[in-house]
Every structure is written in C-alpha cells, then in structure tokens.
Amino acid sequence: MLSHTFQKRVRYAEVDRMGFVYYGHYAQLYEIGRAEMIRSLGLTYKDLEDDHGIMMPVLQLECRYRYPAKYDDLLSITTILKEMPTKMIHFYTEIHNESGTLLNTGSVKLFFINMETNKRVSCPEVLTNKIQFYF
Amino acid sequence: MLSHTFQKRVRYAEVDRMGFVYYGHYAQLYEIGRAEMIRSLGLTYKDLEDDHGIMMPVLQLECRYRYPAKYDDLLSITTILKEMPTKMIHFYTEIHNESGTLLNTGSVKLFFINMETNKRVSCPEVLTNKIQFYF
Amino acid sequence: MLSHTFQKRVRYAEVDRMGFVYYGHYAQLYEIGRAEMIRSLGLTYKDLEDDHGIMMPVLQLECRYRYPAKYDDLLSITTILKEMPTKMIHFYTEIHNESGTLLNTGSVKLFFINMETNKRVSCPEVLTNKIQFYF
C-alpha cells in the first residue's frame, strides 16, 4: 500500500453560501492529492503528459460527504493506492480537518491514454517502477 | 418517475488542457440540472432555503465518464427522480452532447436540514406536494 | 458599435459565503458574453481556434463591482465593442439583474496569436469581416 498526505487550506472561492466547501470542489482536492503523491515518488503528472505522452482521463468518481469542510480549514488530504495499477489506477482519498475529523472520502479510477496513438494502454513503466516497491 | 432536461453550453473556463470538461465540473452540471428540475415544478431551490428554511447538503456523489464533453458543446442535462424523496432525495443525471451521445451519468443523494434547528428532517411538504403527482 | 445581450442564471457553485457571486467569477461571465457575441455574428470562438488557428489570450481585465449578484439571479450580460479590433480587441461588459440594476461593469482586452507561428497577429479577417458592418 502507498499512502501520502498533503495539506491544503480552504479558500473563499471554494465555499458556498451554506459556508461549506462546494460539493463539486472535492474532485479538485482529490486531484491535488494524487498529483502530490506522484510528485512524492520523484515523478510529476506533468512529466507523464509532456515527456511520456501519457494522459489519464477519469473513468469514475465517488465522494461521500460526512462533515462539511469550512472556510479557512486546513485540510489533510490523504491519498491511498491499495493495489498496483494495471489498465486502471484507483486512488482512494480521505480528507480530515485540523481536529482530526474525517470529513470526506473519495474514490477515483483513471485509465491511461497514449497521446500519440490516442489508444488506451496499461500503466506506464515509468510509474509502475516507482510504485512497485510499496506492494 | 420525473424527468427534466436542460441545456447548457460548455465554457472555456470549464475545459482543461486535454480539451475536455474537467472531471470535477460535472457536479456543477448536476446541480444545474436539479435546480432547473425543481424550477420546472414551480418552486426554486432558493425558495427552499430562503422561504422554507430547508437546506440540502449532499451525502453522496457518483460520476461515470463515458466520453469527454468538449469546449462549446451544447450539453443536454437530463435529471431523473426514480422514487419519491423520503429522508433523502436521489437525483440521477444523464448528459448527452448534440449528436445524442451519452457522455456522462451521475447520481447525487442529498438530505434535508431544517436551518433553524440545524437538524435533519424529511423532504418538506412544499416539495413532495409538487412531486407526488409523478409517482 | 456592436452590442449583444445574453442571459445566464447564477448557480450555487458561483456564490460565496456572503451569498454573493464570487468576485473572481465575473471574468467567466465576460467570457460567456463575448463568446455569445461572436456566435451571434455567425462564427464561434471555437472555430477561430480550431479552424483558423487563432487563439486570443487576455492582456488586461478590469471589473467594477457596484451591487452583488446573488444566487439564482437571472443576469443579463451585455457585451459591447466600441471600436473595430486592430492588434487588440476590447470588449466592454455590463451586467444587470432582472430588475434592471447595473451590478457590474467589465473591460477585457485580448490579442491574437497565430497558433502555428506562435506569433502575435492582427485581428483575423474572418472576424473583422463579420464586425465591420457595425462600424
């Protein structure tokens, strides 16, 4: 298993008139989490696109909202890989606030597209090489 | 069953560098769909909050991405209620492009909060009265 | 002079915890206004990029906030061209609510990039041809 935590503060632009982070905004928190997990491996998602010609469209998203995140909360975004990616990569996310309350859980499945052929491919070696150590 | 379709054009701000609508933006398309469904019943979500003191936080969101929506696409957002709301209301959404391709399906479950007591309540009569005709 | 008005409803995602449209969101309203003005001429901004290889980055933005736009307001976005575009195109925007109150005024200056050469060019003929009738 591979797990990585990144902190992100809630901004005014992200909060709705209930005073809560807008429900559609969590997808961006998950994006931040997985980009930072990949960076922690010594790679960037930008490199995957620009240098390796791999893009990763999202196939499926699930969010469960337990407690609302609020303006100026410092969130801990924990991103988890439970299994080696194959033709798909499946990220789990848990978001806690500063007092440790679990606010939100997410699940995002992405696949891999070779940008030259525009065809679906397996997880590129450059990424599996970085991950396999954890499994 | 109750079904309602609303059209929405994809804007530059909503598209990422793959040229596709950002995956986190679909939640907002679902929001537009259910707000317009409620409006088509002769009520508004704004009234629910401002006049009836009911807010509707989201409990769960699911999105499946079949084909990407692209810049300037005119999307048809079809919002569907399959069952009468109880302590929860469950909206399904289907998003098609102009050529009729199903791009995305969504499911959003919301609950009802009495804004005075801050307690969870059942679907308010003002809404069930408008909906029950369809079931 | 060329002027065009387009209507857009304020969505939950666009409103902050003051209950007002977030100040950074007006740029997107201006974008909607100028895209729809171009469409009203029988052209689309998408065509300019995809068929004519012209992209239009923004050089300068100014917004003045008179009264707040609120959730569910039906806004009238009026986009105005006061002079023929040259190396730059300058759009003015006025945003009114349903009761006719002027809420916001904006000014956006964009320039033209030939996407093949990545060089700055004058307003393309395909656009000036459509506009010159109004001047």
Next chain:
Amino acid sequence: MLSHTFQKRVRYAEVDRMGFVYYGHYAQLYEIGRAEMIRSLGLTYKDLEDDHGIMMPVLQLECRYRYPAKYDDLLSITTILKEMPTKMIHFYTEIHNESGTLLNTGSVKLFFINMETNKRVSCPEVLTNKIQFYF
C-alpha cells in the same frame, strides 16, 4: 509598506485548453495572497468575519497578464500594501514563476461592511493595529 509572499502550485483544474491558467482564476490567486498576508499579521480574514462582524466586498479588480502561468508551475504570489487602509484597502499583487519571471500583476480594492448594520465602515482597528507598524 507591507509585503508578503506565498507559494501556490497551479492545478489541472485551473488550466484551460491553451495550457494556461484561466484568466479568471487570478482573482483567486490574489485572494490567497491577501488572506495569507493577513494571517502573517496574526489575524485571519475568517476572524474578521466571524469574530469582528466585518466583511470585505471587492469594489474594483485589475489584472495585467504578461506571461501565462502554466500547469504545475509553483507560483510566488507577492501581496503589497502601499498605504494604510482607510475606508478602503488596496492590495497590489505580483505573481512570479519559479524562474523569477513576472507573469501577472493585480490590484484589488475592497471596502468594509459592518455585518450587523450592513453599513460601510472604516478599516477596523483590529486590522489597522496590526498594519500601522509597517507605515
């Protein structure tokens, strides 16, 4: 003069199909900058609203776009107060990328509303007390 710099990485959600940060998104970068400047003074904008009953709507925004910010850029957002706030507070912002290029400059004028009376007031003492040392 008071100046404060905060770093923020560009996310996928913030980039458009030109590969650049969407022009409307800079307002949010300025918001982050001024919130973090206030935090650096030992106060938070959240406190101003929640504890002191002061909200700060925006009156005017100006942005100049010199070079595009790109996906995954680590931006330095420098927020500058050139004069003591009075009935208005005027923040300047300069955004640089990692190689030190000035990408964008902004100017945001906000005023102060007493949330109880809903009337415009001068800059609250709790804020001027923290700032006056620098002038």
